[in-house]
Amino acid sequence: MKLFSPLAAGDLELANRLVMAPMTRLRSDERGVPNALMAEHYAQRASMGLIVSEGVFPSAESRAYPGQPGITDDEQAAGWRLVTDAVHAASGRIVMQLMNGGRVTTTGITGTDRIVAPSAIAIDGETRLADGSKARYGLPHALTTDELATVKDEFVAAARRAIDAGFDGVELHSANGYLLHEFLSPASNTRTDAYGGSPAARAAFVIEVAQAVAAEVGAGRVGNRISPSHNIQDVLETDPADVLATYGTLVDAIAPLGLAYLSILHAEPAGSLVQELRTRFGGTVIVNSGFGEVTTADEAHALIDDDVADAVAVGRPVIANPDLVERWRGGHDLNDVDQATVYASGAEGYTDYPRLSA
């Protein structure tokens, strides 16, 4: 039952090794301001050892979804204060996932005159606007070398705002095809400056952002999430040698910072890639085996008991079971996720899943 034992991750004290995975739920308003309903949702899940918030945009042009919350101004920060106060009142811990959506959006969502990416390559596909209609993904502006400094500063400012709004830390979203991940892959990064070309050059921007955010808020409050070879949203990483070189460079560079944790989404957490990255990182590692199969209690126990990782990020079961820790501890049945309300608005399928005691 090591899964239920405490864990120190940098400055973060986790009561158990179950981490609520970051999950976009689109419940904020059109301006991206968090609200009391979101505070209630997260507070209901405070028995998880750590909550990672849904991906939060650090600048208007990096917003990926209507209903996604931001951390770009005081009004959004005040909304997040409702969330952090509620989670802390319930004895929980919460970090904010900082997510620059990169090219996974369109100006119909951002309301800006451009969207950005490492290179001017659009995703071949469609996204949904606020009115429910579909739109092609936009053609991104390839960020200039100078503009990268601004994007980095936006991450730093967002991290500062998050900490000032009461978050216990921040997690950099370097996974799942969004901006930081777009830098890592040769399919989405065809730059010819110092931030593209070789594996080391593709890793450089993620490393710089991690260093800058750690310098601002303290490395012990910063986590980083990666998803090597996840192959999502046209961010393809299909050459194993290139993947190891790229992520190896990244992990070697951030290891000396003393970050709170490295979170790895990969279908084979016990496989050689994840285990080599874990060894080279040297600190707390959280794993999640991805979307293929929903995380189960048996899988989570095995990952910890077999020392594959220090903690497990759990997604979909936490949507439907605010008291997942109690349920898994006691071997109880779980509520099923209602797919129709995952990305809907309002309380239904968000704050109304019953607890065992109800």
Ligand SMILES: Cc1cc2nc3c(=O)[nH]c(=O)nc-3n(C[C@H](O)[C@H](O)[C@H](O)COP(=O)(O)O)c2cc1C
């Ligand atoms: C509704 C939903 C929203 C998600 N949003 C995010 C997100 O904002 N950031 C992120 O890093 N991962 C996101 N994920 C991925 C989850 O963190 C997790 O990796 C995935 O659900 C697989 O784990 P599970 O089998 O425990 O659900 C999302 C997953 C779901 C189901």
